[in-house]
Amino acid sequence: MTDTTVPNALPTELVPGRGGGGPASTRTVVAYGFWIFLLSDIIMFSGLFAAYAVLSGATADGPTGRELFDLRSAFIETACLLVSSYTCGLGALSAEQQRRDRYYLFSALTFLLGAAFLFIEIREFAGMVHEGSGPSRSAFLSAFFTLVGMHGAHVTSGLVWLIYMVAQVAVKGLRPHVLRRLLCFSLFWHALDIVWVGVFTLVYLMGIR
């Protein structure tokens, strides 16, 4: 029960996972569990978003978002993450079709775009700390570094996970349990992009006003 690409229409009492015909397929159960994890991760982010929204005015006479944020680099970061989400999806698709070379190609693109995103973000952070606008300057900057840094930490762990998945595909091949892990990875990567939509809207676009 690993191939769920074909719709299997059954009478209600025989549908797996609906009280009949046994449990749902492992793939469905794994992805659903990971979906629950992602939602709880997003709830954790909502706490950081709330802290940022509350503290965004508490600049302690320090620099404000309007002085600090560069929309150009925020736009490039957004573009990198969005296109990497797309290539990640195409990579997952290639893996489902057992096309390993295309999976490698799209994974490499995903990794490069994710790394470019991280590079721009770290450069931005380093510049701000260098100018004396580090996380200890004001409550606003503490909240900013916590929220954006937490997203960056997720992207970093996503990149590590991506390398690990490519290694697994190289060693074990595109077997069902590797495909399940790939599915979890692509869910994770798409969820990071969803969180970033909130970050660039709340922090950067509203912050420059």
Next chain:
Amino acid sequence: MDGEGSVLEDRTPGVEHAESRADFLSYTAGLILAVGLTIASFVVAETNLLWGPGIPVGLVVLAFAQIGVHLVFFLHMGTGPDHTNNVLALAFGLLIVFLVIAGSCWIMANLNTNMATSPSHIMGVQR
């Protein structure tokens, strides 16, 4: 889509039960829509296209639209009965997110209003 009395097995989040070509088109359509919404957000923020006080509202609407595009085209969320579990979990997650963010903002705004009779006076005391 199916005969009466038959239900599809629960959908797996992130997987489209369709031909790979449809999947590819879904990702591409999602990318085009998301790029359009992103550019719209940046244009709205940087220009005076929208009425000044309405800009934050416009940005929030664009952000929600883009999150919807991501959910439908990248995570393949749908409205069919086979999606019930995924969508219910999402709805519960969104409820908690809304409570945490809106609740925090509401409470803190209320505290600020009731605390600071004269903001400059309070700031002076703190220093």
